[in-house]
Amino acid sequence: xxxxxxxPQHTIARHVLGTEAFACVRCGLTVSALAPDGRxxxxxxxxxxxxxxxxxxxGGASECGSRMSPISIAVLRTGDWMLIHRxxxxxxLTSNPVCGDDNQLILMRMAVRPLAEPPFPLEAFGTL
Amino acid sequence: xxxxxxxQQRRPQRYKDVLHGNGxxxxxxxxxxxxxxxxxxxxxxxxxxNHCPNCLASLHxxxxxxxxxxxxxxxxxxxxxxxxxxxxxxMIIHQCLSCGELSANRIAGDDNALALMRLALRxxxxxxxxxxxxxxxx
Numbered sequence: 001x002x003x004x005x006x007x008p009q010h011t012i013a014r015h016v017l018g019t020e021a022f023a024c025v026r027c028g029l030t031v032s033a034l035a036p037d038g039r040x041x042x043x044x045x046x047x048x049x050x051x052x053x054x055x056x057x058x059g060g061a062s063e064c065g066s067r068m069s070p071i072s073i074a075v076l077r078t079g080d081w082m083l084i085h086r087x088x089x090x091x092x093l094t095s096n097p098v099c100g101d102d103n104q105l106i107l108m109r110m111a112v113r114p115l116a117e118p119p120f121p122l123e124a125f126g127t128l
Numbered sequence: 129x130x131x132x133x134x135x136q137q138r139r140p141q142r143y144k145d146v147l148h149g150n151g152x153x154x155x156x157x158x159x160x161x162x163x164x165x166x167x168x169x170x171x172x173x174x175x176x177x178n179h180c181p182n183c184l185a186s187l188h189x190x191x192x193x194x195x196x197x198x199x200x201x202x203x204x205x206x207x208x209x210x211x212x213x214x215x216x217x218x219m220i221i222h223q224c225l226s227c228g229e230l231s232a233n234r235i236a237g238d239d240n241a242l243a244l245m246r247l248a249l250r251x252x253x254x255x256x257x258x259x260x261x262x263x264x265x266x
Contacts, residue, residue, distance in 0.1 A: 056229070056230070057191065057192055057229065071211040072209045072210060072211035072221055073209060073251045074208045074209035074221065074223075075209070075250045075251055075253070075254070079254050081251065081257065084208075084209060084211070084221060084230065086232075093221065093230035093231065093232060094230070095208075095223075095230060104257075104260060104261035105261060107257070107261065108257075108258065108261040108262060111251035111252060111257075112252070113211075113212045114210045114211075114212050114218055114248040115248060115249075116212075117212065117216040118248075119217070119218055119235065120241050122245075124241075125241075125242075125245065128242075
Protein backbone atom coordinates (compact mmCIF):
# COMPACT_ATOMS: atom_id res chain seq x y z
CA UNK A 1 0.00 0.00 0.00
CA UNK A 2 1.02 3.60 -0.32
CA UNK A 3 1.71 4.00 3.40
CA UNK A 4 4.65 1.60 3.28
CA UNK A 5 7.12 4.11 1.96
CA UNK A 6 6.23 6.88 4.42
CA UNK A 7 8.37 7.33 7.51
CA PRO A 8 6.27 6.14 10.51
CA GLN A 9 7.64 8.91 12.75
CA HIS A 10 6.50 11.47 10.25
CA THR A 11 3.06 9.89 10.03
CA ILE A 12 2.67 9.84 13.81
CA ALA A 13 3.72 13.49 14.04
CA ARG A 14 1.17 14.48 11.45
CA HIS A 15 -1.48 12.45 13.23
CA VAL A 16 -0.79 14.11 16.58
CA LEU A 17 -0.83 17.56 15.05
CA GLY A 18 -4.09 16.81 13.28
CA THR A 19 -2.71 17.73 9.88
CA GLU A 20 -2.97 14.30 8.30
CA ALA A 21 -4.82 14.42 5.01
CA PHE A 22 -5.68 12.23 2.04
CA ALA A 23 -6.78 12.91 -1.50
CA CYS A 24 -10.14 11.58 -2.59
CA VAL A 25 -9.80 8.81 -5.17
CA ARG A 26 -12.73 10.13 -7.18
CA CYS A 27 -12.91 13.91 -7.02
CA GLY A 28 -9.33 14.62 -5.91
CA LEU A 29 -10.36 16.81 -3.00
CA THR A 30 -7.75 16.99 -0.25
CA VAL A 31 -9.52 15.92 2.92
CA SER A 32 -8.22 16.08 6.47
CA ALA A 33 -8.27 12.64 8.06
CA LEU A 34 -10.03 13.90 11.18
CA ALA A 35 -13.67 14.90 11.02
CA PRO A 36 -14.85 18.02 12.92
CA ASP A 37 -16.06 15.84 15.78
CA GLY A 38 -12.57 14.31 16.22
CA ARG A 39 -13.21 10.88 14.69
CA UNK A 40 -11.15 9.53 11.82
CA UNK A 41 -13.02 9.66 8.58
CA UNK A 42 -12.69 7.24 5.73
CA UNK A 43 -14.73 8.82 2.96
CA UNK A 44 -14.65 12.09 1.08
CA UNK A 45 -17.22 14.55 2.47
CA UNK A 46 -17.91 15.96 -0.97
CA UNK A 47 -18.59 12.88 -3.14
CA UNK A 48 -18.74 10.27 -0.30
CA UNK A 49 -16.40 7.86 -2.13
CA UNK A 50 -14.04 5.74 -0.06
CA UNK A 51 -11.07 3.45 -0.69
CA UNK A 52 -10.87 -0.28 -0.04
CA UNK A 53 -7.99 -0.55 2.42
CA UNK A 54 -9.54 -2.70 5.16
CA UNK A 55 -10.62 -6.30 4.64
CA UNK A 56 -14.04 -6.66 6.25
CA UNK A 57 -14.37 -10.43 5.92
CA UNK A 58 -11.15 -11.54 7.58
CA GLY A 59 -9.96 -8.29 9.13
CA GLY A 60 -6.64 -6.53 8.62
CA ALA A 61 -5.41 -4.66 5.60
CA SER A 62 -6.80 -5.34 2.17
CA GLU A 63 -4.72 -5.58 -0.98
CA CYS A 64 -7.51 -4.31 -3.20
CA GLY A 65 -7.09 -0.55 -2.78
CA SER A 66 -9.66 0.44 -5.38
CA ARG A 67 -12.45 2.89 -4.81
CA MET A 68 -15.70 2.21 -3.03
CA SER A 69 -18.91 3.86 -4.12
CA PRO A 70 -21.64 4.81 -1.63
CA ILE A 71 -24.71 2.70 -2.31
CA SER A 72 -27.10 3.01 0.59
CA ILE A 73 -28.06 4.51 3.93
CA ALA A 74 -28.65 2.28 6.94
CA VAL A 75 -30.28 3.52 10.12
CA LEU A 76 -29.15 2.21 13.50
CA ARG A 77 -31.50 1.75 16.42
CA THR A 78 -30.12 4.95 17.88
CA GLY A 79 -31.25 6.87 14.81
CA ASP A 80 -27.72 7.47 13.51
CA TRP A 81 -27.10 7.03 9.82
CA MET A 82 -24.51 4.63 8.47
CA LEU A 83 -23.16 4.90 4.97
CA ILE A 84 -22.76 1.60 3.10
CA HIS A 85 -19.98 1.42 0.53
CA ARG A 86 -19.36 -1.18 -2.13
CA UNK A 87 -15.97 -1.80 -3.69
CA UNK A 88 -16.21 -1.36 -7.46
CA UNK A 89 -13.57 -4.04 -8.03
CA UNK A 90 -14.26 -6.89 -5.60
CA UNK A 91 -17.85 -6.06 -4.51
CA UNK A 92 -17.10 -6.07 -0.81
CA LEU A 93 -19.45 -4.07 1.43
CA THR A 94 -18.51 -1.84 4.37
CA SER A 95 -20.52 0.40 6.66
CA ASN A 96 -19.30 3.58 8.28
CA PRO A 97 -20.94 6.33 10.31
CA VAL A 98 -21.93 9.50 8.54
CA CYS A 99 -19.86 12.58 9.45
CA GLY A 100 -21.37 15.94 10.23
CA ASP A 101 -19.91 17.66 7.17
CA ASP A 102 -20.86 15.02 4.61
CA ASN A 103 -22.69 16.19 1.51
CA GLN A 104 -26.30 16.26 2.69
CA LEU A 105 -27.81 16.33 -0.77
CA ILE A 106 -26.04 13.15 -1.87
CA LEU A 107 -27.13 11.51 1.38
CA MET A 108 -30.75 12.49 0.85
CA ARG A 109 -30.62 11.40 -2.77
CA MET A 110 -29.45 7.96 -1.71
CA ALA A 111 -32.10 7.76 1.00
CA VAL A 112 -35.00 8.44 -1.37
CA ARG A 113 -33.56 6.55 -4.34
CA PRO A 114 -35.61 3.34 -3.75
CA LEU A 115 -38.83 5.33 -3.81
CA ALA A 116 -38.07 6.73 -7.27
CA GLU A 117 -38.36 3.33 -8.94
CA PRO A 118 -40.53 1.06 -6.79
CA PRO A 119 -40.86 -2.52 -8.05
CA PHE A 120 -44.55 -2.56 -7.18
CA PRO A 121 -47.26 0.11 -7.44
CA LEU A 122 -47.31 2.27 -4.32
CA GLU A 123 -51.01 3.10 -4.74
CA ALA A 124 -51.88 -0.23 -3.12
CA PHE A 125 -50.54 1.03 0.21
CA GLY A 126 -53.19 3.72 0.35
CA THR A 127 -55.91 1.15 0.94
CA LEU A 128 -54.16 -0.68 3.78
CA UNK B 129 -18.43 18.63 -27.23
CA UNK B 130 -17.91 14.95 -27.94
CA UNK B 131 -18.19 12.51 -25.13
CA UNK B 132 -14.76 11.77 -23.73
CA UNK B 133 -15.54 8.28 -22.51
CA UNK B 134 -17.94 5.90 -24.16
CA UNK B 135 -20.90 4.99 -21.95
CA GLN B 136 -19.69 2.21 -19.71
CA GLN B 137 -21.02 -1.26 -20.13
CA ARG B 138 -22.26 -2.90 -16.97
CA ARG B 139 -19.64 -5.33 -15.73
CA PRO B 140 -20.96 -8.89 -15.93
CA GLN B 141 -21.45 -10.73 -12.66
CA ARG B 142 -18.52 -12.86 -11.62
CA TYR B 143 -18.78 -16.56 -12.29
CA LYS B 144 -20.41 -18.50 -9.48
CA ASP B 145 -20.42 -22.24 -9.18
CA VAL B 146 -24.16 -22.36 -8.63
CA LEU B 147 -25.13 -25.12 -6.26
CA HIS B 148 -28.82 -25.46 -7.03
CA GLY B 149 -28.62 -28.74 -8.93
CA ASN B 150 -30.14 -32.02 -7.90
CA GLY B 151 -28.62 -33.47 -4.76
CA UNK B 152 -26.66 -30.33 -3.83
CA UNK B 153 -27.48 -28.60 -0.63
CA UNK B 154 -29.45 -25.84 -2.31
CA UNK B 155 -31.85 -28.26 -3.98
CA UNK B 156 -33.95 -28.41 -0.80
CA UNK B 157 -36.39 -25.95 0.63
CA UNK B 158 -35.38 -24.16 3.81
CA UNK B 159 -37.09 -22.96 6.94
CA UNK B 160 -36.74 -19.32 7.96
CA UNK B 161 -34.75 -18.68 11.15
CA UNK B 162 -36.92 -15.71 12.05
CA UNK B 163 -40.54 -16.70 11.49
CA UNK B 164 -40.16 -20.49 10.88
CA UNK B 165 -41.89 -20.24 7.51
CA UNK B 166 -41.19 -23.08 5.10
CA UNK B 167 -39.75 -21.38 2.03
CA UNK B 168 -39.63 -23.03 -1.37
CA UNK B 169 -36.64 -22.26 -3.58
CA UNK B 170 -38.78 -21.48 -6.61
CA UNK B 171 -38.86 -17.72 -6.42
CA UNK B 172 -40.43 -15.52 -9.08
CA UNK B 173 -37.80 -13.23 -10.57
CA UNK B 174 -34.63 -14.66 -9.06
CA UNK B 175 -32.64 -17.88 -9.05
CA UNK B 176 -30.66 -16.99 -5.93
CA UNK B 177 -33.20 -16.81 -3.15
CA ASN B 178 -31.42 -16.49 0.17
CA HIS B 179 -33.93 -14.78 2.43
CA CYS B 180 -37.39 -15.41 3.78
CA PRO B 181 -40.08 -13.66 1.70
CA ASN B 182 -42.12 -12.89 4.80
CA CYS B 183 -39.65 -11.41 7.31
CA LEU B 184 -36.60 -10.94 4.97
CA ALA B 185 -34.26 -12.71 7.42
CA SER B 186 -31.36 -14.74 6.09
CA LEU B 187 -28.60 -16.98 7.42
CA HIS B 188 -24.85 -16.30 7.32
CA UNK B 189 -23.52 -19.32 5.44
CA UNK B 190 -21.54 -17.82 2.54
CA UNK B 191 -18.04 -16.47 2.92
CA UNK B 192 -16.79 -14.32 0.04
CA UNK B 193 -18.57 -15.67 -3.01
CA UNK B 194 -22.37 -16.09 -2.89
CA UNK B 195 -23.15 -19.78 -2.77
CA UNK B 196 -19.77 -21.04 -1.54
CA UNK B 197 -21.12 -22.14 1.89
CA UNK B 198 -17.67 -21.60 3.42
CA UNK B 199 -18.60 -19.46 6.42
CA UNK B 200 -18.40 -20.91 9.93
CA UNK B 201 -20.62 -18.23 11.43
CA UNK B 202 -24.17 -19.52 10.75
CA UNK B 203 -25.52 -16.41 12.44
CA UNK B 204 -28.83 -14.80 11.67
CA UNK B 205 -28.80 -11.96 9.14
CA UNK B 206 -31.37 -9.18 9.41
CA UNK B 207 -32.29 -6.83 6.59
CA UNK B 208 -30.44 -3.57 7.21
CA UNK B 209 -31.21 -1.34 4.28
CA UNK B 210 -32.14 -1.16 0.63
CA UNK B 211 -30.06 -0.14 -2.31
CA UNK B 212 -30.92 0.33 -5.96
CA UNK B 213 -28.89 -0.89 -8.89
CA UNK B 214 -28.35 1.47 -11.82
CA UNK B 215 -30.99 -0.49 -13.75
CA UNK B 216 -33.57 0.18 -11.03
CA UNK B 217 -33.60 -3.18 -9.27
CA UNK B 218 -33.87 -3.19 -5.52
CA MET B 219 -31.34 -5.10 -3.45
CA ILE B 220 -31.57 -5.88 0.25
CA ILE B 221 -28.45 -5.43 2.37
CA HIS B 222 -28.27 -7.95 5.19
CA GLN B 223 -26.12 -7.67 8.28
CA CYS B 224 -25.12 -10.67 10.35
CA LEU B 225 -26.25 -10.22 13.94
CA SER B 226 -23.38 -12.25 15.35
CA CYS B 227 -20.34 -11.06 13.36
CA GLY B 228 -21.53 -7.88 11.62
CA GLU B 229 -20.75 -9.04 8.09
CA LEU B 230 -22.72 -7.41 5.25
CA SER B 231 -24.13 -8.98 2.11
CA ALA B 232 -26.43 -7.90 -0.71
CA ASN B 233 -29.13 -9.87 -2.51
CA ARG B 234 -31.76 -9.00 -5.08
CA ILE B 235 -35.34 -8.92 -3.93
CA ALA B 236 -37.65 -11.67 -5.18
CA GLY B 237 -41.07 -11.19 -6.70
CA ASP B 238 -42.90 -12.59 -3.67
CA ASP B 239 -41.07 -10.62 -0.97
CA ASN B 240 -43.28 -8.91 1.57
CA ALA B 241 -44.02 -5.48 0.06
CA LEU B 242 -44.86 -3.95 3.41
CA ALA B 243 -41.56 -5.05 4.94
CA LEU B 244 -39.71 -3.69 1.91
CA MET B 245 -41.48 -0.33 2.18
CA ARG B 246 -40.65 -0.11 5.87
CA LEU B 247 -37.00 -0.66 5.00
CA ALA B 248 -37.09 1.93 2.23
CA LEU B 249 -38.72 4.56 4.45
CA ARG B 250 -36.47 3.98 7.46
CA UNK B 251 -33.98 6.80 6.66
CA UNK B 252 -36.84 9.26 6.27
CA UNK B 253 -38.40 8.57 9.69
CA UNK B 254 -35.90 10.84 11.39
CA UNK B 255 -36.91 14.31 10.31
CA UNK B 256 -33.79 16.08 11.61
CA UNK B 257 -31.60 14.95 8.71
CA UNK B 258 -34.22 15.67 6.06
CA UNK B 259 -34.85 19.10 7.55
CA UNK B 260 -31.15 19.94 7.63
CA UNK B 261 -30.53 18.75 4.11
CA UNK B 262 -33.53 20.09 2.28
CA UNK B 263 -34.51 23.23 4.16
CA UNK B 264 -31.32 24.77 5.47
CA UNK B 265 -28.45 23.59 3.26
CA UNK B 266 -29.56 25.41 0.14
